Amino acid sequence: MPNYILAIDTSCDDTSAAVTLGRTVLSNVVASQTELHKQYGGVFPTVAKQAHRERIQPVTEIALKRAGVTKDQLAAVAVTQGPGLAPALEVGVDFAKKLASELELPLIPVNHMEGHVLSVLAQPSPKTTGRSNEKMTPPIKLPCLAVVISGGHTEFVLVRQIGQYERIGWTVDDAAGEVLDKFGRMVDLGYPAGPVVEQFAKLGNPHAFRFPLPMTTTGNYLMSFSGLKTAARKKVEELTAARPLTQQQVCDLCASFQFAVFHAITYKLNKFLLNQKTTLDQSVLFGIWLGGGVAANAVLRRMLRKAIEPYGLSLQVPYSKKLCSDNAAMIGVAASFKLERGEHTSALESGERRPRWQIGEA
Numbered sequence: 430m431p432n433y434i435l436a437i438d439t440s441c442d443d444t445s446a447a448v449t450l451g452r453t454v455l456s457n458v459v460a461s462q463t464e465l466h467k468q469y470g471g472v473f474p475t476v477a478k479q480a481h482r483e484r485i486q487p488v489t490e491i492a493l494k495r496a497g498v499t500k501d502q503l504a505a506v507a508v509t510q511g512p513g514l515a516p517a518l519e520v521g522v523d524f525a526k527k528l529a530s531e532l533e534l535p536l537i538p539v540n541h542m543e544g545h546v547l548s549v550l551a552q553p554s555p556k557t558t559g560r561s562n563e564k565m566t567p568p569i570k571l572p573c574l575a576v577v578i579s580g581g582h583t584e585f586v587l588v589r590q591i592g593q594y595e596r597i598g599w600t601v602d603d604a605a606g607e608v609l610d611k612f613g614r615m616v617d618l619g620y621p622a623g624p625v626v627e628q629f630a631k632l633g634n635p636h637a638f639r640f641p642l643p644m645t646t647t648g649n650y651l652m653s654f655s656g657l658k659t660a661a662r663k664k665v666e667e668l669t670a671a672r673p674l675t676q677q678q679v680c681d682l683c684a685s686f687q688f689a690v691f692h693a694i695t696y697k698l699n700k701f702l703l704n705q706k707t708t709l710d711q712s713v714l715f716g717i718w719l720g721g722g723v724a725a726n727a728v729l730r731r732m733l734r735k736a737i738e739p740y741g742l743s744l745q746v747p748y749s750k751k752l753c754s755d756n757a758a759m760i761g762v763a764a765s766f767k768l769e770r771g772e773h774t775s776a777l778e779s780g781e782r783r784p785r786w787q788i789g790e791a
């Protein structure tokens with residue numbers, strides 16, 4: 430019997446269900462709540478919880494239907510246990526536990542960050558590509574460094590083996606996507622602003638305004654973006670003191686701010702790779718894996734490629750932009766490795782939501 434997995438993710442403001450088979454994505458349904466949260470300029474937890482409750486059942490039915498898989502063909506149910514918004518996680522965990530228990534299936538609790546890290550390994554369904562996955566699935570060469578950049582996280586994670594992770598660097602305050610969203614609010618770009626900033630930046634000059642490069646004196650790989658946010662606020666106040674921003678100024682601000690955020694990331698990545706190179710007892714890296722909502726940004730991808738090229742490393746990105754932002758297919762892919770390793774529980778034994786669960790933590 431093929432090991433079909435039904436995966437659920439309700440970690441933040443997207444209700445998602447997917448059906449996966451190993452690394453192959455058979456369906457990946459995402460019901461976005463952006464419209465509901467727009468008015469608050471961010472995710473409102475109780476609104477998210479209510480929307481997840483209303484949507485989880487139909488989203489799951491659609492995922493099964495699109496995959497052409499029935500409930501009795503499933504080998505396991507997987508669910509994001511954390512990290513994320515507690516009330517949002519709760520809906521997915523409760524739903525998955527109930528379903529696994531009804532169907533007498535194992536339940537696989539997955540760390541949302543592990544999903545983002547392994548999203549580059551997902552493969553499209555042969556049904557959609559018309560090609561066999563056997564031929565196109567590349568072997569996994571490890572260790573790799575995963576760079577996850579989203580609205581909730583900005584992290585470098587060393588992947589020694591699938592399932593063996595070490596957090597190398599992270600942000601001490603806001604995540605990169607979060608500051609792009611907050612910056613977007615300052616210049617009236619709506620929510621979430623990240624993709625809009627990318628579009629406006631195309632018409633702007635990334636060197637028109639100079640923003641500071643944070644955390645340069647620390648010897649570690651920690652990042653900080655709140656200083657950039659303050660600098661942007663001051664710059665916008667200064668520019669708008671006399672008159673409203675012109676269209677060109679908005680484009681220049683977007684290009685310069687986006688560049689500053691991404692430069693702060695590539696700066697720390699370069700520092701890590703440089704130290705790796707000069708440390709004798711370290712293991713060789715085989716590549717850089719990029720995941721998270723901000724990973725959809727073409728400028729970020731370009732800057733990362735340029736930063737890692739001198740080290741002979743290539744950048745691996747998920748096969749579609751949908752796999753970058755929150756989705757359940759990445760949870761299904763992570764769960765398939767756990768199922769292989771026998772890391773699952775019965776629905777009754779499984780734990781509750783873990784809003785602060787860090788990758789690499791037991």
Ligand code: KG4
Nearest residue numbers: 579580581606621623624722723726754755
């Ligand atoms: O991974 P994700 O969907 O949710 C979290 O786990 O946080 O990431 C959402 C974040 C938002 O901050 C959004 O503005 C940002 O990803 N984002 C982008 C782009 N697309 C989404 N930021 C920059 N450029 C983009 N193209």
Ligand code: ZN
Nearest residue numbers: 541545579755
């Ligand atoms: Zn996420």
